[in-house]
Amino acid sequence: MDILEDLDVLRTFRNDIEEIRGFNSRRMRMIRRPKQYKKRMNPLQDLSESDFRQRYRFSKANMLKIIDILRNDLRVDRCGGSIPVELQVMSVIRYWGRHEIQEDCADIHGMSQQTLSYLSKKVGIALASKSSIYIQMPLSLRAQIFRLTIYNKNLNPYVDSHMLLEP
Structure with a gap:
């Protein structure tokens, strides 16, 4: 009995080894398709x-x-298809300004929807970090009253919110 049990264990072990060899050879035959980057302009x-x-x-x-x-606040990742800072900013501004669907805006700029979502966060944080330099409240009382008058007149705080791009 012991010899027959040992033979069964040996056959099972040999079958397992053959299965592992077959798995490795099948895996080696699978060729990964090369990554295709979208065309960017x-x-x-x-x-x-x-x-x-x-x-x-x-x-x-x-x-x-x-x-x-x-x-200086945005960087270009050197791995894979890196996206220049210019394209990062332009794609996010277009997405925000035109209220486009992320996937469509990303396709236009040659990137994935996930990348545009990630860039939106990065560019938003970079812009917020610069807000204290470029957005300033009026210092004089007269200018503050004028600003509040416009606010109350329009009942929309965003009507007069354009900012200068020079500090």
């Missing part, structure tokens, strides 16, 4: 001034100022 170079303004709600000069303000 540079809107600053490829679009006319009027087309750029229509799509991004800023002139090219003002967009370049915003990009320069945020350049």
Whole structure:
């Protein structure tokens, strides 16, 4: 009896080894398809001034100022298909300004929806960190009263909220 049990254990062990060998050879035959990066364009170079303004709600000069303000706070990942800071800022501003669907806006800029979502957070934090430099409340009492008058008149605090891009 012991010899027959030992033979069964040995056969089971041998079958397990053959199965493992077959698994490894099947796995080696599976070839991973190469990653395909989406085509990206540079809107600053490829679009006319009027087309750029229509799509991004800023002139090219003002967009370049915003990009320069945020350049030190945003970084370019060197692994994979890195996204330049210019494209990071422009894609997020277009997404915010036009209220586009993330997936559509990301496809237009040659990135995934998850990347655009991640960039929206990064650019939002970078902009918020600069708010104390570029957004200032009026210092004089007369200017404060004027601001409150506009606020009460329009009942909308966002009507007069444009900011200068120069400190």
